[in-house]
């Protein structure tokens with residue numbers, strides 16, 4: 001039975017609901033609705049003008065309605081009187097196919113036809129910075145190899161604890177927090193689960209980290225590369241595929257512990273990797289992280305070429321242990337729903353076509369990849385990635401050509417704006433435009 005939000009509001013003392021959705025650029029948009037009106041909103045949704053967001057609509061289009069998913073309800077741990085809800089967009093009585101949560105749900109339905117469920121966990125790296133965005137928040141965090149630095153981690157204890165306590169109270173089962181490889185950079189890990197729930201949590205996690213950082217007088221950013229000389233913000237995903245209680249990626253007798261289906265799935269991702277970068281590395285700034293010059297810590301930890309390996313972090317895909325793989329392509333600006341949807345679309349195609357990813361490579365990609373000239377390179381800028389996306393049959397067929405076209409059109413518009421005053425070069429400093437438009441991604 002559908003949960004009755006009006007009744008839940010009374011039980012949990014919720015005074016307001018944030019009826020939220022994420023647009024194509026990953027921007028979280030909401031209406032704040034008093035509990036007394038939630039009954040009507042649960043049925044018919046909250047109205048929005050689509051053109052005012054990053055969706056390919058016109059000012060003349062009729063209202064779209066965000067219909068909240070009651071299963072996604074999260075009481076803000078730092079303000080319990082507010083309940084957050086993820087929503088699906090509807091227009092003229094139909095779901096909006098070009099909205100990210102609907103795109104993901106459609107991919108989940110495709111997998112369900114074969115009784116399969118994608119489970120994943122995401123690793124959202126972020127920086128704690130000063131409010132102006134020009135420097136990291138902790139002036140003492142200056143080690144050249146700052147990864148796992150206990151002192152720098154503990155100087156942020158109050159903030160990290162508040163976020164981790166929040167995840168515990170929400171039942172996400174967080175299990176570790178650390179200082180990452182860049183000065184001022186952190187990562188917090190919680191349990192993996194079904195892809196839709198992980199995507200909703202991913203959206204909420206970013207909102208929560210930013211909100212709690214603000215409460216502590218600083219700022220959090222998931223921008224892919226906020227500082228040229230430091231490691232960027234990745235957003236790796238660990239992926240497995242399930243049929244009921246069985247992980248169909250697992251084959252303990254295999255060298256890497258993966259079943260044939262998993263190799264085919266990886267093959268699908270490798271085949272569509274260039275096109276996926278347009279979704280997984282969606283901002284102009286994203287391409288400072290991919291194939292970046294070496295950072296002060298000694299490694300970028302981001303991929304530059306399309307390859308897979310066993311437990312080796314220099315590759316785009318790593319198999320850390322039997323039964324799952326880690327895709328290391330995505331960065332902090334990725335749209336949480338398109339992350340999961342893109343993985344499913346490419347992987348499903350790989351399984352259908354029985355794609356062979358070839359033998360895993362076990363080399364240091366940062367120093368030895370030049371010896372493998374046949375390896376394909378990842379696109380070096382957004383424009384190139386968009387071109388791959390527009391030509392990619394799998395993405396066009398999975399999401400519908402008009403939806404892919406919409407995404408590309410909006411991104412090209414953004415590129416045009418950027419190019420009117422700037423030109424993108426990894427060798428030049430990060431532009432004000434990138435900071436203004438990506439720090440709050």
Ligand SMILES: [Mg+2]
Nearest residue numbers: 123125180187
């Ligand atoms: Mg990490």
